[in-house]
Amino acid sequence: MTEIAAEAVDGVNETVGEKASGGAAEAVVEVSRLLKQVDNGGEALTILHEISFAVAAGETVAVVGASGSGKSTLLGLLAGLDLPSSGSVTLAGENLAGLDEDARAVLRGRLLGFVFQSFQLLPSLTALENVMLPLELAAMPDARARAEHWLQRVGLGHRLRHYPKHLSGGEQQRVALARAFAPNPRLVLADEPTGNLDAATGHQIIELMFAINAERGTTLILVTHDDEIAARCARRLHMHAGRIEEIA
Numbered sequence: 001m002t003e004i005a006a007e008a009v010d011g012v013n014e015t016v017g018e019k020a021s022g023g024a025a026e027a028v029v030e031v032s033r034l035l036k037q038v039d040n041g042g043e044a045l046t047i048l049h050e051i052s053f054a055v056a057a058g059e060t061v062a063v064v065g066a067s068g069s070g071k072s073t074l075l076g077l078l079a080g081l082d083l084p085s086s087g088s089v090t091l092a093g094e095n096l097a098g099l100d101e102d103a104r105a106v107l108r109g110r111l112l113g114f115v116f117q118s119f120q121l122l123p124s125l126t127a128l129e130n131v132m133l134p135l136e137l138a139a140m141p142d143a144r145a146r147a148e149h150w151l152q153r154v155g156l157g158h159r160l161r162h163y164p165k166h167l168s169g170g171e172q173q174r175v176a177l178a179r180a181f182a183p184n185p186r187l188v189l190a191d192e193p194t195g196n197l198d199a200a201t202g203h204q205i206i207e208l209m210f211a212i213n214a215e216r217g218t219t220l221i222l223v224t225h226d227d228e229i230a231a232r233c234a235r236r237l238h239m240h241a242g243r244i245e246e247i248a
Contacts, residue, residue, distance in 0.1 A: 028187050028219045029055040034087035047073045051244045060220045062230035065239030071223045080104035109138050113180030113188040117195035119172040121164040128160040131179045150178035170201035190222045
């Protein structure tokens with residue numbers, strides 16, 4: 001989720017990729033020369049400039065940068081919710097370009113967990129039902145027991161049957177964490193997970209997310225404007241105007 005100067009794409013991006021893999025752990029995410037352009041009144045507007053990087057299994061990576069730098073676009077491409085103009089995204093060995101929309105949805109259900117700034121809970125479902133939903137879609141036979149376990153893990157065992165409107169912002173984000181980690185994903189994408197929370201609640205959510213992530217050994221890519229949160233990650237990628245560089 002970061003960008004590099006036009007001429008420096010090859011050099012800097014290759015360095016980023018090398019640091020990501022380190023020749024050791026398997027790459028869960030591989031991004032190669034990813035270009036995203038949109039039509040802007042008959043002219044091509046470049047959102048991402050042929051960025052490349054890799055993220056190894058179990059790594060925690062923060063993506064930082066100003067609004068409009070391309071972070072959200074990159075997240076959408078990593079999740080297969082959008083397709084690049086050129087280049088490729090490979091998740092756990094699966095090139096998203098070779099999959100149709102239905103196959104990408106299946107891959108998301110199998111590999112990915114999501115944590116959103118605005119929680120994205122379904123208002124007509126209880127906390128328990130929100131966590132059960134991705135488990136049921138994945139045809140897991142123990143969906144209810146697993147969902148109950150994860151709500152207990154995030155401290156909401158007493159709120160199983162409450163609807164989102166009856167939960168505080170921090171409680172809603174705890175439900176979202178349970179929903180993200182319950183299917184045992186290989187990769188969690190978190191987009192400004194504390195953006196709608198006060199400082200104290202946000203700190204609690206970050207502590208909980210990193211604790212769960214460490215327990216599970218999940219790969220985490222976190223978009224944030226908060227330097228303190230970014231510093232919790234093993235790596236930081238900085239995006240500027242659709243280009244990417246690694247912060248030492």
